[in-house]
Amino acid sequence: MEAAPVVTLINKRRSEIVVRWKEYMEERKDSSSIIDGRTIETTNDNFVDLIFDYLADNQSQDRLNNLMGRILALGWPLSYLTNGVHIFRRVVSTLIIESEMEKAVILDYFKAMEDLLDPIFNNLIEDATSTWENTVSIQKRALMELSAPLIPVMEYLAVMPLIGTIDTERAKLIMENLLEGVIAYRTEVVLIDITGVPVVDTMVAHHIIQAAEAVRLVGSECVLVGIRPEIAQTIVNLGIELGEFPTKSTLKKGIEYALELTNRAIVYKDKPSGLRL
Amino acid sequence: MNIAPNRVEIHNEWDIVRARQSGRERAKELGFGHVDQARIATAISELARNIYLYAKHGEIIISVIDGEKRGISIIAEDNGPGIRDLRKAMEDGYTTSGGLGAGLPGVKRLMDDFDIVSEEGQGTKITAKKYLR
Amino acid sequence: MRIPILKLYNYLLTTIQVELDDQTAIQFQDDLLNKIHETGAIGVVIDLTSVEIIDSYIAKILGDVVNMSELLGAKVVLTGIRPAVALTLIDLGIRLKGVPTALDLEQGIEKLRQELGE
Numbered sequence: 412m413e414a415a416p417v418v419t420l421i422n423k424r425r426s427e428i429v430v431r432w433k434e435y436m437e438e439r440k441d442s443s444s445i446i447d448g449r450t451i452e453t454t455n456d457n458f459v460d461l462i463f464d465y466l467a468d469n470q471s472q473d474r475l476n477n478l479m480g481r482i483l484a485l486g487w488p489l490s491y492l493t494n495g496v497h498i499f500r501r502v503v504s505t506l507i508i509e510s511e512m513e514k515a516v517i518l519d520y521f522k523a524m525e526d527l528l529d530p531i532f533n534n535l536i537e538d539a540t541s542t543w544e545n546t547v548s549i550q551k552r553a554l555m556e557l558s559a560p561l562i563p564v565m566e567y568l569a570v571m572p573l574i575g576t577i578d579t580e581r582a583k584l585i586m587e588n589l590l591e592g593v594i595a596y597r598t599e600v601v602l603i604d605i606t607g608v609p610v611v612d613t614m615v616a617h618h619i620i621q622a623a624e625a626v627r628l629v630g631s632e633c634v635l636v637g638i639r640p641e642i643a644q645t646i647v648n649l650g651i652e653l654g655e656f657p658t659k660s661t662l663k664k665g666i667e668y669a670l671e672l673t674n675r676a677i678v679y680k681d682k683p684s685g686l687r688l
Numbered sequence: 689m690n691i692a693p694n695r696v697e698i699h700n701e702w703d704i705v706r707a708r709q710s711g712r713e714r715a716k717e718l719g720f721g722h723v724d725q726a727r728i729a730t731a732i733s734e735l736a737r738n739i740y741l742y743a744k745h746g747e748i749i750i751s752v753i754d755g756e757k758r759g760i761s762i763i764a765e766d767n768g769p770g771i772r773d774l775r776k777a778m779e780d781g782y783t784t785s786g787g788l789g790a791g792l793p794g795v796k797r798l799m800d801d802f803d804i805v806s807e808e809g810q811g812t813k814i815t816a817k818k819y820l821r
Numbered sequence: 822m823r824i825p826i827l828k829l830y831n832y833l834l835t836t837i838q839v840e841l842d843d844q845t846a847i848q849f850q851d852d853l854l855n856k857i858h859e860t861g862a863i864g865v866v867i868d869l870t871s872v873e874i875i876d877s878y879i880a881k882i883l884g885d886v887v888n889m890s891e892l893l894g895a896k897v898v899l900t901g902i903r904p905a906v907a908l909t910l911i912d913l914g915i916r917l918k919g920v921p922t923a924l925d926l927e928q929g930i931e932k933l934r935q936e937l938g939e
Contacts, residue, residue: 580821587723590904597924621911628907628917630900630924701843708874709840726874726905727912733876734913780914794877794913 417523418466420510421503428502429459435498454482458495466527476534480542489539496531500524559585561592567599568669570662572637574607582618589622593631600669601626604662606637616651623656632672634658636665693751696736698766699744704736707748714750715760719820728760728818731798734791735764735814743768743811759800759819767811774806824849826856832933833857833895834926836868841875846882853886857895864933865890868926870901880915887920896936898922900929 421428436455461475479492507520554575563569571589593601603619605611611619623633635658638646646653659665670676694714696707712729720728732748739746746766753759771777780793792814796802801817822845826835833856839845857865867883869875875883887897898921902910910917921936923929933939 586908587721587904590907594904594924597928599924599928624916625904625907625911628902628910628922629904630902630922630928705840705842708876712873723905723908726903726909729874730876730909730913733874733878737876737878791877794915797912797914798909 415523415527417503417507417520418527420506420520421466422463424506425463428499428506431502431505432459432495432498435502436495439494439498454487455495458482458492459499462496462499462531465531472530472534475531476538479535480538483539483542489535492535493532496528496535500528554581559588561589561596561598561601563592563596563598564666567597567673568602568666569593569596569598569600570602570604572604572607576610577608577615577618579614579618582622585618586622586625590625590629593626593629598631599673600632600634602634602636602662602665602669604637604665605635605642606639606662608642611642611645611651613649613651616646616649616653620654620656623654627656632656634665634668634672636660636662693749696748696750698736698739698746698748701740704733704740707736707750708733711748711750711760711762714752715818718752718758718760720760720818721821724818724821727798728762731795731816731818732762734795734798735762735816738791738812739764739766739768742766746811753817753819757819759817762799762816764814764816765811770808770810770812771804771806772808774804778804822848823852826853828856828860828862831862832864832866832930833860833862834866834868834930836870836926838871841872841879843878846879850882850886850889854889854893857890857893862895864930864937865895865897866900866923866926866929866933867897868900868929869906870903870925872906873903875902875906875910877913877915880910880913880917884917884920896921896933898929898932898936900925 433455440451457478461478465472465475482492483489503524504521507517507524510517512520559571559573561569561571569592571585571592573585577585589601589603592598603622605619608615619635623635626633633656635653635656638658638660645651657668659668694710696703696710698704698707708729711732712725715725715728732750736748739748743766746764746768749763749765751761751763753761777792778796792804795814795816799816799818801815803815804812805814806812822839822842824835824837824839824845826833828834833853835849835853837849841849853865853867856862867886883899887899890897899917900923902922921932923932
């Protein structure tokens with residue numbers, strides 16, 4: 412296929428375009444960037460060369476995509492790449508306009524240029540989105556792993572501290588952990604500590620109630636501890652029914668209560684009689 | 689792995705057990721954890737029981753979803769009387785059989801996707817799916 | 822298929838080792854109520870450790886058997902419900918409210934003794 416006239420024009424004026432492009436890139440450079448000037452220069456050279464290669468023959472598209480993908484993977488901002496293509500477009504547009512060709516021809520040139528450059532943008536956006544989606548899913552998994560462990564404290568007593576926001580997916584995982592742990596340690600009472608849960612809304616309360624009910628089904632009991640004043644307020648204001656399972660303000664009070672439930676008590680050895688805790 | 693769908697015809701109470709056992713097997717092969725295996729088997733049990741109670745006979749088809757997301761698909765199909773009021777049938781606690789009424793809304797919660805088509809006098813087709821996490 | 826029911830002093834102990842189909846469940850309900858009547862047992866432990874699936878129908882039969890036994894003067898504790906089973910029951914919206922539970926047979930007996938003040 413014969414190259415479009417616009418490509419011929421671009422190739423003929425290549426050195427000029429490169430100079431102008433680099434000037435603009437320099438202007439737009441993020442002064443706070445930690446990437447050193449030498450690296451930026453090399454990358455700029457590669458980048459603009461590959462844009463030319465791509466225009467010369469579509470086979471080079473893979474190489475261009477490849478470079479852009481690598482630049483993104485290095486953590487460079489997406490705006491570096493979009494700017495690069497935008498500036499290229501601007502430089503070429505200026506050239507076309509300066510050429511003083513007929514209006515209809517100029518429009519043809521513009522259209523041809525758009526057709527050539529648009530796929531680069533599309534690819535760039537696809538690439539960036541899939542990179543982000545990937546990151547999000549990795550972070551989601553990391554959050555899952557951060558999920559609540561069940562910590563056996565004493566014989567028949569365990570604590571599950573919940574930290575962070577609880578969504579449906581996490582709630583399921585927490586429930587499984589909780590129940591498996593109850594069975595493994597033969598836990599009679601589980602204290603669910605919500606000190607680290609920032610917001611308790613209807614949804615979160617619902618998940619916690621379900622967990623407590625499931626714990627009761629396997630034959631153990633739940634006590635909800637770590638209820639801060641503002642959480643107590645939201646629970647009442649939202650009209651959330653916590654059902655019949657008990658709540659305590661602190662872990663300490665929860666442990667005392669759990670001991671009482673299982674007919675146990677902490678006995679202090681050789682304690683001076685005047686000193687009572 | 690064998691990916692041909694399993695079809696279990698439901699005519700009597702024993703078929704309910706056969707259907708859910710087959711579903712649990714398939715879920716296990718696919719790599720579902722044991723809690724999800726129980727969820728899938730229980731959902732099949734509920735669906736098969738609906739067929740047995742209301743339509744007398746029908747079929748449970750268990751197949752593998754081998755797309756972008758892998759999972760298991762359960763189709764429960766009968767030519768029974770159909771469901772007059774779908775909205776009501778999906779309400780918690782609604783029952784016409786004297787059971788706990790956990791049936792359809794329960795199945796919906798056990799699975800990830802739930803779809804029901806029913807016409808009075810024509811029958812009911814329920815498709816429920818669960819994906820690997 | 823009959824599920825064996827053992828008598829131990831004032832209590833009846835039974836552990837369900839098979840997959841519960843409808844017939845077996847109904848038969849078990851009959852057998853347990855008859856046995857309570859026969860022996861005058863005041864406490865029952867039903868151990869479900871080996872049960873892998875409880876759907877809404879079986880759950881209803883179990884819930885009924887607890888209430889029926891109480892009418893006959895026997896307290897029932899369900900023990901050993903597996904985590905997976907508990908989670909599916911929750912999804913089904915079944916809470917078995919008012920039914921005492923315990924982790925295993927041993928704690929079930931302990932619970933009966935507490936509840937019956939023995």
